[in-house]
Amino acid sequence: MNKQTFAFLLSILVPSLCWPVTPQDRQRLDQFAQKVIAKSQKLAGYPVNQDTSLDGFYAWYVKSKLYRASMNNVGNPRNQSPYSINTHSFENEVVDYFAKLYGYKEDDYWGFVTGSGTDGNNHGIYYGRKFLQAKSTVPPIIYVSEEAHYSIKKLADVQNSELRLIKATDMGQMDLDDFEKQLDPTRPALVVIALGTTFKGAIDDQAAIRKVLAEKHKGPEYIHLDAALFGGYLPYLGGEAAGLVNQQLQKFDSIAVSGHKFFGFDEPLGIFITTKEAFGNLNPFHVPYLNDAVPTITCSRSALDPLKFWWKLHSTRMDQFQVISTNLLSNADYLLEKLQAAGIKAWKNPYSNTIFFERPPGEILGKYDLAPDESPVFGKLAHFIIMPHVNKKLMNGFIKDMASWKAQAPTELQ
Ligand SMILES: Cc1ncc(COP(=O)(O)O)c(C=O)c1O
Numbered sequence: 001m002n003k004q005t006f007a008f009l010l011s012i013l014v015p016s017l018c019w020p021v022t023p024q025d026r027q028r029l030d031q032f033a034q035k036v037i038a039k040s041q042k043l044a045g046y047p048v049n050q051d052t053s054l055d056g057f058y059a060w061y062v063k064s065k066l067y068r069a070s071m072n073n074v075g076n077p078r079n080q081s082p083y084s085i086n087t088h089s090f091e092n093e094v095v096d097y098f099a100k101l102y103g104y105k106e107d108d109y110w111g112f113v114t115g116s117g118t119d120g121n122n123h124g125i126y127y128g129r130k131f132l133q134a135k136s137t138v139p140p141i142i143y144v145s146e147e148a149h150y151s152i153k154k155l156a157d158v159q160n161s162e163l164r165l166i167k168a169t170d171m172g173q174m175d176l177d178d179f180e181k182q183l184d185p186t187r188p189a190l191v192v193i194a195l196g197t198t199f200k201g202a203i204d205d206q207a208a209i210r211k212v213l214a215e216k217h218k219g220p221e222y223i224h225l226d227a228a229l230f231g232g233y234l235p236y237l238g239g240e241a242a243g244l245v246n247q248q249l250q251k252f253d254s255i256a257v258s259g260h261k262f263f264g265f266d267e268p269l270g271i272f273i274t275t276k277e278a279f280g281n282l283n284p285f286h287v288p289y290l291n292d293a294v295p296t297i298t299c300s301r302s303a304l305d306p307l308k309f310w311w312k313l314h315s316t317r318m319d320q321f322q323v324i325s326t327n328l329l330s331n332a333d334y335l336l337e338k339l340q341a342a343g344i345k346a347w348k349n350p351y352s353n354t355i356f357f358e359r360p361p362g363e364i365l366g367k368y369d370l371a372p373d374e375s376p377v378f379g380k381l382a383h384f385i386i387m388p389h390v391n392k393k394l395m396n397g398f399i400k401d402m403a404s405w406k407a408q409a410p411t412e413l414q
Contacts, residue, residue, distance in 0.1 A: 042394065044384045045370035047198075047229040047354075049264035051389040057311045071303035075290040077112055082291055091306035097313055098271050101235045102255055103246035111273035112296060113259070113306040117228035118151040120256025120272035122297060124224030125155050125190065127254055127274050130281040132188035135220035140188035145174035145204060148194040149226060161190070170377045171349055172202030180212050188220040189213065193252065195227040195234075195244060199373045199383055201352030203230065206250045222278070223252040228270075229385075231255060232262020233325035234351065236318070241351050253278050259305070262325075263312055264388060269305040324388050328353040331386045335395050342403035347378070356383040360405050368398055 001009075011019065021029075040050040061067065075081035077088035077095070095111040114120045125142065132140040142161050144152045147168040156163035167178040174194070183189065191213070193204045206223075213221055225231070227245055234241045243249050254274035259265050284293045332353045339346040339357055346357035359365070359372055359380040370382040384398065 039369075041389060042368060044368040044387075044390055044394065044398065045365075045382070047258075047261045047385045047387060049260070049262060049387045049389060051387075052264045052266050053315075054266060054308065054311070056315060057308055060311075073113075073301040073303045073306065074294065074299050075287075076292045076295050078110065079292045082289060085303075087303040087306045087310075090310040094306055094309045094313060095271065095273060098257070099273050101245075102231075102273060103248045104273060104275070105248065108276050109273050110276055110279035110295070111271060112301070113309055114256070114270040114272045115298065115302065115305070116268040117149075117226070117256055117258035117261070117270050118155070119298070120228075120258075120270045121149070121151050121192070121224070121226055122155050122158070123272045124192070124226070124254045124256050124274070125152075125159050125161065126297060127278045127282070128190040128222035128224055129159060129161065130283070131222050131253065131278045132190060132220050134281040136188050138187050140190045140220075140222075141184055142190045142192060143179065143182065144192040145172075145194055145197070147172045147197040147200065147202060148174075148192060149198045149228065152192050152226065168197070168202070170375075171347070172197045172200035173349075174204040174209065176205065176208050176212060179209065180216055183212065183216050185217050185219060188222075189217055190222045190224070192224050192226055195225055196230045196349060196352055196354070198228075199354075199371070199381070200347070200349060200356050201230075201354030201383075201385075202349045203244065203351060206244070206252070210251060222254075225250070225252040225255040227255055228258040229261045229353075230351065231257035233321075233328055233353070236321040236325040237329070237351070238322075244351070247275075259309055262388070263309070265305075265308055265312070267305075269302070269309065271309075328386050328388065331390065331392075331395065334392075335384060335386065335399070338395075338399045339402060342399060343406050344402055345378070353386040354383050355386070356381050357402075358382075360402055364398075364401050364405060367401065 043050055069085055071085045071087060072083060073086045073088060073091060074083055077091045091113050094113055099109040099111060129140060142156045142163045143166055145168045146165045153163060164182045166182060167175040169175050191209060193206055193209060196203045231245055234245050257271050259269040259271060282293060282295055286293050332348060332355060336346055336348045336355050344357050346355055348355045359382045365382060370384060373381045375381055
């Protein structure tokens with residue numbers, strides 16, 4: 001078969017590889033983009049900030065033509081990597097910012113920009129296991145509340161670790177009596193604390209968990225904080241709220257936060273930080289061509305994500321983050337109050353931007369992309385998450401839809 005026949009046959013078998021992007025293709029892409037952007041502004045059931053505000057970043061990116069290079073943040077960002085086209089220096093500045101925000105002692109932390117909250121949780125469990133292995137030959141047990149994010153269950157499985165699911169209270173916090181009952185004092189404990197839980201936005205009681213550990217455990221312990229969403233806005237609220245994510249106050253070892261949830265990015269990313277002590281127990285597989293043992297589970301890592309994070313931190317003042325965070329909670333109070341006033345059974349946890357309520361019919365769920373759940377106590381539920389793009393207009397439209405559904409719904413038998 002000659003080259004031309006081969007190319008012709010290939011173009012029939014895999015046409016998308018063989019033809020340029022046509023005007024029709026572009027039209028299809030444009031329609032797709034418009035549809036996504038329009039829908040994004042109505043999204044209220046998932047904790048993703050649709051106010052990405054990256055226009056300035058992309059204008060610079062296109063102008064700089066940086067996309068012509070294939071950068072990669074493989075390796076330890078604190079060790080000069082022989083793969084020099086990376087954004088490690090920007091990544092370190094992002095980590096420094098958050099280490100300070102989360103109250104880590106200066107020079108007693110290590111971290112990186114993750115691919116997601118789950119990636120951060122994976123590292124929390126991995127670093128926790130290594131830390132505990134260095135202290136005991138007895139395998140650890142992972143403790144987490146049944147209402148914590150499902151990634152913890154999956155990751156415990158991936159990392160072949162025994163998991164104990166602790167009951168949750170009706171409002172979604174880890175049940176401390178059950179924690180005490182299930183805590184095995186003979187084995188190292190890796191406790192994953194939820195701050196807050198995915199569906200009800202509950203914050204586990206860190207002081208009470210530490211008290212149970214101090215009184216009933218005493219063995220090697222590692223605490224990982226899954227602060228995927230709340231870790232974004234709590235530090236900017238100051239006072240007690242900021243104290244909940246302060247490492248020196250709460251004595252957690254590591255923390256994982258999603259970047260795309262509170263901060264608003266056009267793709268998933270996040271941040272993971274742990275102490276130097278935990279960092280010091282990693283498997284010392286030395287990779288000579290990367291100048292180090294590679295401390296991340298993933299090898300190749302995005303170099304663009306740290307750059308976007310750096311841009312976002314540089315283009316948003318502290319007082320702007322404070323205003324956005326305060327608004328989240330005042331809007332959450334507003335929505336709760338209005339739903340209850342319309343006769344809808346609705347609940348909210350302290351410091352939470354998540355309102356959960358009796359589940360409306362499918363049209364309302366679909367209109368706002370609301371996530372459903374079920375509870376033995378509250379029955380069929382849905383939740384509405386106040387993110388920075390959620391404005392009064394969106395909330396008022398939702399309140400109106402809920403109120404007219406409630407007005408038409410048959411009254412319950414008492
Ligand atoms: C509490 C909690 N932890 C972890 C995650 C997972 O985060 P990501 O989607 O960034 O992997 C979520 C996602 O909703 C979450 O709510």
